[in-house]
Amino acid sequence: MNRKIFAVLLVLVLWASCSYGAITPEQALSDPRVGPFVGFTRENGADLLPGRYIHTKELEQRGGGQKILAATSLVVEIADYGNEENAYTAVIDAYGQERPAEVYMALDFSGQVPILRTFADDDDYETLAEDYAVVNAAAPQNVWCLGSTNTGEVRFMYPMNGTFFPEGWYEGSWKCKDGTNYTFSSDGKAISDGQTLGDYTVSDNRIIITGRDGTKQVFFAAWNPTNDVLVLTFPDEETAGVFTRYTPEEPARPSRPRFPSSQRRTTKPAPQTMPSTPPVTLPPKPQGPNMPQEFPEMPAVSLPEPPAVNIDGVWGAYVGSKQRIAQYKDGQYFVWVDGKPSEMGTFEIHGHTLTAKSSKDETFTAEVELSEDGKIMTLTLPDKTSTEYQKLQ
Numbered sequence: 365m366n367r368k369i370f371a372v373l374l375v376l377v378l379w380a381s382c383s384y385g386a387i388t389p390e391q392a393l394s395d396p397r398v399g400p401f402v403g404f405t406r407e408n409g410a411d412l413l414p415g416r417y418i419h420t421k422e423l424e425q426r427g428g429g430q431k432i433l434a435a436t437s438l439v440v441e442i443a444d445y446g447n448e449e450n451a452y453t454a455v456i457d458a459y460g461q462e463r464p465a466e467v468y469m470a471l472d473f474s475g476q477v478p479i480l481r482t483f484a485d486d487d488d489y490e491t492l493a494e495d496y497a498v499v500n501a502a503a504p505q506n507v508w509c510l511g512s513t514n515t516g517e518v519r520f521m522y523p524m525n526g527t528f529f530p531e532g533w534y535e536g537s538w539k540c541k542d543g544t545n546y547t548f549s550s551d552g553k554a555i556s557d558g559q560t561l562g563d564y565t566v567s568d569n570r571i572i573i574t575g576r577d578g579t580k581q582v583f584f585a586a587w588n589p590t591n592d593v594l595v596l597t598f599p600d601e602e603t604a605g606v607f608t609r610y611t612p613e614e615p616a617r618p619s620r621p622r623f624p625s626s627q628r629r630t631t632k633p634a635p636q637t638m639p640s641t642p643p644v645t646l647p648p649k650p651q652g653p654n655m656p657q658e659f660p661e662m663p664a665v666s667l668p669e670p671p672a673v674n675i676d677g678v679w680g681a682y683v684g685s686k687q688r689i690a691q692y693k694d695g696q697y698f699v700w701v702d703g704k705p706s707e708m709g710t711f712e713i714h715g716h717t718l719t720a721k722s723s724k725d726e727t728f729t730a731e732v733e734l735s736e737d738g739k740i741m742t743l744t745l746p747d748k749t750s751t752e753y754q755k756l757q
């Protein structure tokens with residue numbers, strides 16, 4: 365197949381698989397994954413776009429439940445802007461394909477929302493994809509959110525850097541809620557349920573396991589640095605699982621052998637006479653202050669209430685693989701998860717203690733800590749779990 369035609373088909377098949385209907389700029393602006401970051405993208409997006417990224421989208425979750433954001437087989441590398449082409453040159457590498465596809469990309473800031481267009485590397489520069497595109501200033505190391513203008517499908521591009529892919533990010537033992545488990549040892553062995561599957565290698569975000577018979581299975585992986593969760597996309601590229609660290613049970617040690625009674629020592633040592641201990645008279649115990657026997661009435665005093673922290677504004681965090689946007693204003697709060705309304709209610713703050721009541725009449729409390737510059741908020745629940753939010757507005 366001609367390389368240019370191959371590039372067109374590759375991108376069309378992998379990027380335009382859903383049919384939700386055309387999305388207007390107004391709809392894109394109302395999405396909390398897009399709207400808050402339009403201004404930042406206009407100012408900085410052109411310089412931040414070049415880089416090497418993994419491509420993620422929503423997939424069915426292993427063991428059932430809501431869809432999760434997981435890696436696909438695509439690795440996208442975008443080069444610096446070229447004045448001659450008036451666009452960015454890019455290479456899209458799909459695992460298992462004979463060769464990567466070469467395309468062009470261009471950022472358009474003329475509309476209400478920036479648009480990233482992908483063109484075929486041919487004489488006609490055919491448009492292959494058109495996405496609303498913003499770079500998430502709240503996420504570490506510039507994560508790009510892409511929303512198709514034609515279908516509404518949302519994907520994310522995560523940069524391949526030390527934040528998301530530090531040395532040994534995949535090593536350890538990982539377990540999914542359905543019981544599936546994998547151990548990726550530091551000596552290059554892949555293990556599941558105590559059985560060695562084979563040797564493994566890692567290329568970009570691809571964990572490639574080679575069995576003893578030479579067969580290969582490939583997982584496309586994304587690691588969440590916030591809560592140390594590994595999301596694995598299975599080789600079928602239709603399902604993915606959320607894996608948390610765990611410690612495998614060690615096999616029980618064999619009991620120590622017991623020697624036959626004939627080999628035991630049968631003679632007892634001769635008894636030894638211990639010298640008698642002379643009587644000792646201890647000095648009298650020093651007398652201390654008299655121990656109180658009961659509480660008196662508490663002094664009639666009142667402790668002034670500490671000043672309450674101010675958390676009014678829009679905050680963002682990644683919880684697991686989901687994006688959580690929260691707005692606090694005038695004693696009311698609203699929460700969106702992956703752009704969808706999730707929870708709302710009222711709240712009060714006394715000192716550093718937040719007390720909230722949802723519209724479903726559920727009450728919860730959390731301890732609030734703000735950084736010195738007021739841009740980082742940490743909420744700690746009574747069970748000591750904490751979530752760190754970054755201020756967006």
